Amino acid sequence: MPVFTLLTHLVTSASDQWQLVAPKIVDSYLKDTLLLLGGVALCTFLVGTSAAWIMSSYEFPGRKYMEWLLILPMAFPSYMMAYSYIGLLEYTGPIHSFLRNTAGWQLSGPLIDLMNLPGGVFIFSITLFPYVYLFARTSFLSSSKEVQEAASLLGSSPWRTFFSVALPMARPAIAGGIALASMEVLNDYGTVKYFGLNTFTTGIFRAWLTLGDLDSAIKLASILTLIVLLLLWAEYFQRGNKRWASKSGRTAPAARLPLSGMGKWSVLAFCAAIAFIAFVLPFGQLVYWAIKTAHKVLDHTFGLIVVKSFVLASLSSLLIVILAVILLYTVRVAGIYRMRYVTRIASLGYAIPGAVIAVGIMAPVIGFDKWLLRITGQQGPLLLSSGLFMLIFAYAVRFMAVGYNAIDSGFQKTGQDVNDAARTLGYNSWQALWRVDLPLIRKSISAGLLLVFVDVIKELPLTLILRPFNFHTLATKAFDMATNEQIAESANASLIVILTGILPIVLLNRIIRNNT
Amino acid sequence: MLPVLELRNISKIYPGSAGKAVSNVSLAVDKGDILALVGESGSGKTTLLRTIAGLEHPDEGSLVLSGNVISEGRKSVPAYQRNIGMVFQDYALFPHMTIAGNVGFGLKGKSASEKKKIIEETLALTGLDEDLGKYPHQLSGGQQQRVALARALAPKPSILLLDEPFSNLDTILHERVREDLRKIVKATGITTILVTHHTRDALSMADKVAVIHKGRLLQMDTPQAIYANPVSGYVAHLFGKYSCIACSRTSYGLETPFGMLAAGQGVNEAGKPWLFCRPEHIRILEETGSGHAPDGSLEGRVENSTFLGDYVRVVLSAEKGGQRAQLVLHTDTVYPPGARLRFSIGPFKTVDFGDIEKE
Numbered sequence: 001m002p003v004f005t006l007l008t009h010l011v012t013s014a015s016d017q018w019q020l021v022a023p024k025i026v027d028s029y030l031k032d033t034l035l036l037l038g039g040v041a042l043c044t045f046l047v048g049t050s051a052a053w054i055m056s057s058y059e060f061p062g063r064k065y066m067e068w069l070l071i072l073p074m075a076f077p078s079y080m081m082a083y084s085y086i087g088l089l090e091y092t093g094p095i096h097s098f099l100r101n102t103a104g105w106q107l108s109g110p111l112i113d114l115m116n117l118p119g120g121v122f123i124f125s126i127t128l129f130p131y132v133y134l135f136a137r138t139s140f141l142s143s144s145k146e147v148q149e150a151a152s153l154l155g156s157s158p159w160r161t162f163f164s165v166a167l168p169m170a171r172p173a174i175a176g177g178i179a180l181a182s183m184e185v186l187n188d189y190g191t192v193k194y195f196g197l198n199t200f201t202t203g204i205f206r207a208w209l210t211l212g213d214l215d216s217a218i219k220l221a222s223i224l225t226l227i228v229l230l231l232l233w234a235e236y237f238q239r240g241n242k243r244w245a246s247k248s249g250r251t252a253p254a255a256r257l258p259l260s261g262m263g264k265w266s267v268l269a270f271c272a273a274i275a276f277i278a279f280v281l282p283f284g285q286l287v288y289w290a291i292k293t294a295h296k297v298l299d300h301t302f303g304l305i306v307v308k309s310f311v312l313a314s315l316s317s318l319l320i321v322i323l324a325v326i327l328l329y330t331v332r333v334a335g336i337y338r339m340r341y342v343t344r345i346a347s348l349g350y351a352i353p354g355a356v357i358a359v360g361i362m363a364p365v366i367g368f369d370k371w372l373l374r375i376t377g378q379q380g381p382l383l384l385s386s387g388l389f390m391l392i393f394a395y396a397v398r399f400m401a402v403g404y405n406a407i408d409s410g411f412q413k414t415g416q417d418v419n420d421a422a423r424t425l426g427y428n429s430w431q432a433l434w435r436v437d438l439p440l441i442r443k444s445i446s447a448g449l450l451l452v453f454v455d456v457i458k459e460l461p462l463t464l465i466l467r468p469f470n471f472h473t474l475a476t477k478a479f480d481m482a483t484n485e486q487i488a489e490s491a492n493a494s495l496i497v498i499l500t501g502i503l504p505i506v507l508l509n510r511i512i513r514n515n516t
Numbered sequence: 517m518l519p520v521l522e523l524r525n526i527s528k529i530y531p532g533s534a535g536k537a538v539s540n541v542s543l544a545v546d547k548g549d550i551l552a553l554v555g556e557s558g559s560g561k562t563t564l565l566r567t568i569a570g571l572e573h574p575d576e577g578s579l580v581l582s583g584n585v586i587s588e589g590r591k592s593v594p595a596y597q598r599n600i601g602m603v604f605q606d607y608a609l610f611p612h613m614t615i616a617g618n619v620g621f622g623l624k625g626k627s628a629s630e631k632k633k634i635i636e637e638t639l640a641l642t643g644l645d646e647d648l649g650k651y652p653h654q655l656s657g658g659q660q661q662r663v664a665l666a667r668a669l670a671p672k673p674s675i676l677l678l679d680e681p682f683s684n685l686d687t688i689l690h691e692r693v694r695e696d697l698r699k700i701v702k703a704t705g706i707t708t709i710l711v712t713h714h715t716r717d718a719l720s721m722a723d724k725v726a727v728i729h730k731g732r733l734l735q736m737d738t739p740q741a742i743y744a745n746p747v748s749g750y751v752a753h754l755f756g757k758y759s760c761i762a763c764s765r766t767s768y769g770l771e772t773p774f775g776m777l778a779a780g781q782g783v784n785e786a787g788k789p790w791l792f793c794r795p796e797h798i799r800i801l802e803e804t805g806s807g808h809a810p811d812g813s814l815e816g817r818v819e820n821s822t823f824l825g826d827y828v829r830v831v832l833s834a835e836k837g838g839q840r841a842q843l844v845l846h847t848d849t850v851y852p853p854g855a856r857l858r859f860s861i862g863p864f865k866t867v868d869f870g871d872i873e874k875e
């Protein structure tokens with residue numbers, strides 16, 4: 001629905017303001033957005049792929065810990081990473097102080113100015129490279145080792161084997177990872193706002209929250225949607241019919257090559273450096289701040305925010321998972337074979353930036369509310385658009401794919417036979433779902449609940465636009481404090497969000513390891 | 517003539533597993549020969565093949581290829597410098613490359629026209645008549661195998677390794693490919709080692725057969741010799757049904773529960789008196805109604821007979837002096853259980869299998 005709303009607006013009339021400013025702002029938004037996307041794509045590719053290759057082909061001391069540390073940055077919403085790094089690098093920050101006081105350097109002004117486009121690329125890259133890393137690693141681990149051995153027997157050196165066989169075969173996976181990272185970049189509001197970058201997302205916010213110009217916001221959102229659709233299409237097109245899954249089950253991962261001497265330590269240093277920069281350092285900074293400011297921040301109001309965030313996230317994830325189960329089960333029982341399209345449509349929501357969904361939902365819901373007021377003749381607050389309803393609905397749109405995919409994989413693994421068996425034994429299809437399928441997919445259900453829960457906790461732009469007046473979640477609170485120059489105070493909220501985010505990562509890594 | 521490949525006391529141990537995957541295997545392959553490594557799954561035959569390829573490193577022993585030591589102790593030539601061709605069980609074709617790209621992959625440092633010529637020649641040799649621009653997933657299983665074979669042969673390797681070359685083919689294709697494969701390999705004159713658990717493939721394709729069991733080399737010989745003169749009950753069993761009957765030596769020959777066998781034909785003086793024969797060596801003379809066979813002929817009672825299409829398997833039993841014995845034979849008639857048959861045994865021998873009492 002939101003996508004449809006936006007696409008219709010793209011071709012309909014434009015407001016005067018829009019006509020006036022359009023060429024100029026679209027130009028600058030487009031430039032910043034594309035530069036940011038390109039930079040992040042390149043950096044996540046380089047870091048993610050090289051780390052994945054090292055992890056899947058070499059054995060060295062501490063590899064198991066590195067495996068973990070390299071995914072943990074995913075728990076960081078990029079805006080929280082940004083706050084942490086600004087703090088780390090500012091004049092009173094630990095690095096600066098160390099260089100001045102201990103190393104005795106004469107320094108004035110900030111060490112490295114991150115508040116610009118390269119800074120944005122840096123922040124996004126260190127938070128989002130795990131997407132590429134995870135996808136590439138799975139691909140390297142699951143692609144048949146025989147293929148690499150075949151190359152080797154045909155006289156191909158390890159380097160040539162990597163570039164001419166392993167890398168091209170992992171290309172679809174790597175491209176998928178980069179596409180996900182790109183969508184996260186387009187979704188982000190906190191970082192780009194903080195760094196003063198002019199992307200489409202900031203544009204939408206400026207148009208809606210500052211100028212109150214819904215029409216311009218919609219126009220910007222439509223263009224952003226087009227970019228996303230283009231990305232999706234590119235990803236789908238390049239993958240095309242290249243499904244290179246190995247036919248047989250003989251895909252035992254190639255034995256990791258034990259490294260010795262220099263190789264061992266340089267590989268370890270490389271991975272440790274990534275882990276340090278992308279997780280340990282910023283996480284440490286947040287912990288330090290949180291401890292320092294805990295007495296100021298942790299009060300009754302803060303506790304209320306924590307409770308409200310968790311309740312909101314629980315409600316949303318429950319709603320999404322229930323919807324996903326019903327949707328998927330109906331499709332299964334009815335035996336509709338156009339599943340692929342359903343999946344495609346459902347997964348679209350995750351690709352669409354939160355700000356776009358917010359705008360796309362707000363327009364029709366407010367319209368509906370006004371119509372409701374008119375026919376009931378009541379005076380009073382807008383019914384749907386002022387409460388939490390719109391927010392939860394928006395979460396459902398945006399995160400349906402997360403729950404859907406989790407439940408779908410559960411159903412796929414269970415298979416249709418047990419359900420058929422139950423129905424031949426005299427259960428109707430809903431009884432069969434309750435008695436047979438649900439207990440069998442309970443792991444998938446918990447995984448779906450957890451993943452959606454964490455996504456809702458982290459979500460910022462959607463919440464900022466659609467939340468009721470003065471309603472705060474942990475994410476919006478952290479954002480508010482940070483933008484009001486209370487970075488240190490924001491660390492408490494950030495830390496809770498990040499720690500919640502680590503949970504599903506543990507789960508995810510275990511699933512990947514079990515599958516390979 | 518020097519052998520092309522020589523394995524000297526090769527052993528391979530996987531950490532954490534009991535026993536050796538390959539244990540002290542020594543063998544030599546002559547130029548142009550096809551050697552089949554036969555064994556059950558988990559016997560270590562594939563490990564041995566991968567060790568030759570350089571994909572596994574032996575813990576002990578050395579490998580000599582064309583007179584050069586390619587592996588000894590901890591030192592070994594890496595797989596990509598050995599010039600060994602291998603066709604993998606699942607073919608391991610590069611999915612992102614065309615047929616031409618796959619076959620040409622090992623032809624480094626050759627000009628484009630040279631490459632093209634070799635690719636076309638090799639594909640013609642393997643009998644693949646397809647558009648070179650096609651991708652592996654557009655080919656059938658049999659065609660993929662031909663591409664894999666062409667890819668392995670194109671760089672003119674000094675030895676060709678085939679890992680379970682027939683496991684992914686259906687029954688009808690299986691036999692045709694087996695014949696074709698032997699023709700192709702013989703046409704190139706390349707020394708070949710293949711791994712298979714189908715003993716029929718080994719017997720029909722190979723010049724020499726090596727039986728691997730629990731990492732050890734039990735026997736290596738020509739297919740005929742292995743079939744007729746197995747060194748143990750295990751080897752005998754691997755290559756088909758057989759009968760092994762306890763008997764005693766008398767002045768006439770061998771006394772079995774089925775009757776007396778005249779001495780002379782296959783009686784091994786040194787061997788313990790166990791009679792070994794294959795089912796097809798037993799010929800049925802007639803169906804008798806009576807109880808006792810005249811002296812000098814063999815007779816038994818039909819336990820069961822199973823129709824198997826191209827032959828009928830009959831199990832005969834006999835009892836004498838409290839000793840029961842069974843014989844398996846192949847014939848073309850289904851006999852009712854209880855019928856009594858008179859038969860003769862063609863080639864047989866007495867054996868001393870340490871590992872088996874009777875089958």
